[in-house]
Amino acid sequence: xxxxxxxxxxxxxxWGGGNQPLKSSYxxxxxxxxxxxxxxxxSGFLAAYGFSRxxxxxxxxxxxxxxxxxxxxxxxxxxxxxxxxxxxLIMSSVTMVLAVDAGHHMxxxxxxxxxxxxxxxxxxxxxxxxxxxxxxxxGDYGAIQTKGGNILQFVDTDGHRVALRDFVVAEDKxxxxxxxxxxxxxxxxxxxxxxxxxxxxxxLESHSDVLVRTQIINEHGxxxxxxxxxxxxxIKNNSKIVVEGANxxxxxxxxxxxADFFFFITGFHGFHVFSGVIINIIIFFNVILGTxxxxxxxxxxxxxGLYWHFxxxxxxxxxxxxxxx
Amino acid sequence: xxxxxxxxxxxGLVKFKSNTQKIWGVLILLTIITTVEVVFGIYKPEALMGNxxxxxxxxxxxxxxxxxxxxxxxxxxMHMRDETAALRRMVVWTAVFLICxxxxxxxxxxxxxxxVYKDGFIKRDF
Numbered sequence: 001x002x003x004x005x006x007x008x009x010x011x012x013x014x015w016g017g018g019n020q021p022l023k024s025s026y027x028x029x030x031x032x033x034x035x036x037x038x039x040x041x042x043s044g045f046l047a048a049y050g051f052s053r054x055x056x057x058x059x060x061x062x063x064x065x066x067x068x069x070x071x072x073x074x075x076x077x078x079x080x081x082x083x084x085x086x087x088x089l090i091m092s093s094v095t096m097v098l099a100v101d102a103g104h105h106m107x108x109x110x111x112x113x114x115x116x117x118x119x120x121x122x123x124x125x126x127x128x129x130x131x132x133x134x135x136x137x138x139g140d141y142g143a144i145q146t147k148g149g150n151i152l153q154f155v156d157t158d159g160h161r162v163a164l165r166d167f168v169v170a171e172d173k174x175x176x177x178x179x180x181x182x183x184x185x186x187x188x189x190x191x192x193x194x195x196x197x198x199x200x201x202x203x204l205e206s207h208s209d210v211l212v213r214t215q216i217i218n219e220h221g222x223x224x225x226x227x228x229x230x231x232x233x234x235i236k237n238n239s240k241i242v243v244e245g246a247n248x249x250x251x252x253x254x255x256x257x258x259a260d261f262f263f264f265i266t267g268f269h270g271f272h273v274f275s276g277v278i279i280n281i282i283i284f285f286n287v288i289l290g291t292x293x294x295x296x297x298x299x300x301x302x303x304x305g306l307y308w309h310f311x312x313x314x315x316x317x318x319x320x321x322x323x324x325x
Numbered sequence: 326x327x328x329x330x331x332x333x334x335x336x337g338l339v340k341f342k343s344n345t346q347k348i349w350g351v352l353i354l355l356t357i358i359t360t361v362e363v364v365f366g367i368y369k370p371e372a373l374m375g376n377x378x379x380x381x382x383x384x385x386x387x388x389x390x391x392x393x394x395x396x397x398x399x400x401x402x403m404h405m406r407d408e409t410a411a412l413r414r415m416v417v418w419t420a421v422f423l424i425c426x427x428x429x430x431x432x433x434x435x436x437x438x439x440x441v442y443k444d445g446f447i448k449r450d451f
Contacts, residue, residue: 023412040423040424043423043424043428047424050435052435054435055442057436079366090355090359097348147451148451149449305403306403316395316398325384
């Protein structure tokens with residue numbers, strides 16, 4: 001007697017095996033499920049950003065005052081550069097989907113050309129991202145951090161930002177940067193700020209038109225500007241260090257969490273773009289070598305295409321939550 | 326090749342002759358939306374600065390426009406429009422449900438921590 005059950009009673013039904021109920025290949029489906037999990041990772045980051053922002057809702061930096069730079073143009077112009085970056089990424093998404101479409105029609109030379117454009121678009125984006133990081137890290141105006149960790153910035157009587165270099169004079173300093181060769185070799189120190197707190201106090205005292213601006217956002221959606229006496233007393237009583245630019249510890253634009261999230265989220269996204277470019281390059285050479293022509297299907301282009309569009313999709317959200325909202 | 330693509334967007338308001346044409350059409354749509362966002366972001370019209378459900382009206386507009394963009398990227402560039410309903414729901418419903426849940430919890434908690442700070446239990450103005 002036959003003891004093995006070979007009949008499951010589901011033959012010919014949807015899940016009986018041997019067919020594809022989702023009408024999608026294994027590889028494409030797995031790419032979709034990877035994208036879902038990656039989307040949840042990015043949502044986790046952005047939701048954490050939202051958490052910190054709601055926690056400091058009345059003192060969060062205003063993005064339009066932070067990201068104002070355009071290469072070769074020295075007036076502050078918010079939004080323009082990041083809009084350019086967004087457009088580059090959307091455009092490279094378009095060339096990617098055109099490559100996928102050409103792949104459906106088995107047009108090797110068109111796939112090659114569109115893949116090349118996609119790679120170039122990706123490189124322009126990563127380059128722009130690097131430049132954005134550079135300006136962010138370098139900083140512009142400089143600020144004072146108080147004992148409580150708050151950031152005090154400087155404005156003139158019209159409310160325009162004033163840089164430290166415009167009213168502070170650097171004097172001779174006794175204190176020089178510690179180097180491991182000249183002292184404790186296991187203690188490191190980052191580069192010292194151009195000015196000391198005392199020099200900033202002197203500069204503020206001698207420039208009666210300079211005022212202090214706190215992080216607190218008033219009812220007009222602008223940062224609060226202190227009166228001249230309040231400015232002087234804040235700087236004299238609470239100043240701790242001079243901050244120029246931003247890193248993971250201090251940040252001249254406001255709460256250091258803002259810089260931390262900026263580096264973390266745009267960095268993680270930039271890493272995705274970078275790895276996407278690498279994968280695109282690999283596929284690009286496979287296309288040239290005729291791998292997919294011989295295989296009879298350009299589905300691999302479609303799969304990396306899904307990943308590439310996902311990177312664009314994430315940027316759309318990063319753009320909104322970092323630069324717009 | 327007779328395209329297996331659905332060639333309508335905006336619920337059939339715009340119909341395209343080929344998939345390539347649809348791609349350019351979607352690009353135009355995405356560009357228009359981004360331009361609107363950037364213009365609003367630069368000029369910040371006073372009329373849209375009012376408060377609605379805990380956020381500025383302008384911010385709601387940005388978020389809705391972003392979701393519209395995300396829809397077109399997923400549906401047309403990633404060809405979600407052409408996948409079976411089952412695959413589409415597996416991906417979209419799962420992600421949307423979990424993300425909404427996460428956002429709700431974290432933003433709610435963030436607002437709570439803000440209140441704790443604000444009501445003076447913790448001093449950070451120094």
